[in-house]
Amino acid sequence: MSQTAESTGPRRAPTMADVAKLAGVSHQTVSRVLSDHPNVRDSTRAEVQRAIEQLGYRRNSSARALVTRRTLTLGVVACNPTLFGPASMLFGLEEAARDEGYMVSAVTLRRYTAKALEEAIDHLSDWGVEGIVVMVPHRAAVAALAELRLPFPVVTVEGGHNLPIAGVSVDQDLGARLVTGHLLAGGHRTVWHVAGPSDWLEAEARVQGWRAALEEAGAEVPPPLVGDWTPLSGYRAGQELAGRVAASSARRGAPEVSAVFVANDQMALGVMRAFREAGLSVPGQVAIAGFDDIPEAEFFAPPLTTVRQDFTAVGQASIRMLVSRLESGTTDGDERVVIEPRLIVRSSTTQI
């Protein structure tokens, strides 16, 4: 009259032993079936498979990780994933990781301090990640990272090239040279620049490329304005620049504003609004170029000349690098992969 064991309770997930008993084999045989070991008789394999299906069995990942010493999990520290760039990287990165058989756990940073970064990494370590990708192109953060000497491989994205950390990056300098060169070739005497926050490595590299391009062309280097990547900050910078356009004939000491390279597309949008409101035509009176090629850029008024970064490729490359380090057991070394950006010319810089 006894039922099949307990009938109530939040019955626990079936274990390998349960499957084994049902299939009439040992738990080890079940393990062999699950890991596709060749030496299992076909009939046995079928029997085990049936038992697995019937019980809805799934391997317990914790037990497995405990004995194999592999969590198959990678960590990512991301900055503001609301922006198109970081989001795309995360997308490509996750896909690549999954293809390699890893799971990705991401932590987003609220503040860009060394402490916040350490906390984020701590959090990931607590969960046993095997390696991490740090997507925080922020000077202080990367410097802190270099100090850290973590017990697992670390790969940075846009982490700069001065530090002994492996990483993937887009050639920001080249990108900036491309746009600046393009504007100069359009006949402008010089090119103004609205930069990103000075503690962002990407912003710095773009400033450098811009400056170098101007200097090489023998053009005057106007003082760069600084924004914070948001359209609003671009708008403010745009107002400032618009004032200079109006006053340019009267003003001494700064060259005429006829071309502006803005460090990202969002700020460029803000700049264009400011110009529009000031009655300046783009590209008629002022040419504008951005950076990133967000999906909206092609539809701005006017469509924006910009530099396309293949974010997805960056994400994928970072995973490939991380996985290869994982497999080879390398924790340090400063291997670098650089991805070339591409100039996309649209009507914000070209008179029709």
Added chain:
Amino acid sequence: MSQTAESTGPRRAPTMADVAKLAGVSHQTVSRVLSDHPNVRDSTRAEVQRAIEQLGYRRNSSARALVTRRTLTLGVVACNPTLFGPASMLFGLEEAARDEGYMVSAVTLRRYTAKALEEAIDHLSDWGVEGIVVMVPHRAAVAALAELRLPFPVVTVEGGHNLPIAGVSVDQDLGARLVTGHLLAGGHRTVWHVAGPSDWLEAEARVQGWRAALEEAGAEVPPPLVGDWTPLSGYRAGQELAGRVAASSARRGAPEVSAVFVANDQMALGVMRAFREAGLSVPGQVAIAGFDDIPEAEFFAPPLTTVRQDFTAVGQASIRMLVSRLESGTTDGDERVVIEPRLIVRSSTTQI
């Protein structure tokens, strides 16, 4: 002459036993220190802490998960996280999860089929997530989800209200009514609509809200155009609409195009470009409104009237719901949290 055990090899991470030996206590005491158990003498605690520091010890999460049966990991299935909406939700969600002591693992969907969703969930299950948030507002996907009967709690985001699944959503219907009402109040005889893909629940709800608002106002309901959320598709729809504006006096059967409600901001951008190219002024000849309030919307030419969704709040609410279900052990029930959207009026709909 014997050294302190082996000196070479990739020495394994220290374990609790190592700490215990160094501190001269049992492993259990170490465990107690780590979990802040009160009954540990202060001097012992200090000793253990020192040993932990010295060895750089970290608790092994797999072993811990194995015995406690808690992985403290939540899964997320996201659709295209490159878009502002999904990305923001992911952001808010991760932050909320971290505050609750959970780790988040995200999987992004490449295709929106039932099979792809099942694979994604399988992937997450393999890693032992305790519950998942499904952010795929796609009809087929959500329907498949309802069939699945998973052994852990599931919360949907924008999952529609016809199915017996718990979830969080923004009141899309209300949002659409707000914009449509706003446009009608602006004196337009009717409002055209550029919808999202028909198999997206959000798109459908917006169509419904728009239609209802028109019908309640006794306005004619023009046939909705359909896009795929991208600026390009909006551009195409815009060209179509621009054609109608030009031909409107001559054409029979469809009302005049003087106001358009576009189902998201990106498409609205495309529509505006098409209108600009057709020489139509916005809002002079045609008023346009979008949906989402992406950060760029305020800086479009002209700034776009739209509906703001608090994506971050949605992400947070979904985690709260998931965690509460986790704690109460609920797997089913169709609890719903609805978040109200807000109309943001800008100059794309208001004559100055």
Added chain:
DNA sequence: AGCGACATTGTTAGCGTTCACAGACATCTA
């Protein structure tokens, strides 16, 4: 028949934690 090689299966011992329980010792009460 006897032996080796191979295929197939089972047995045992961890992996590094936490939990339940059992000691040891100190302190308080009668």
Added chain:
DNA sequence: TAGATGTCTGTGAACGCTAACAATGTCGCT
């Protein structure tokens, strides 16, 4: 001083899996 209560600490057994090895059966060959 005996007993009862606490406080602190240690011991042993899980948790569910894989790895190493041992045990069986099967086949072919001499």
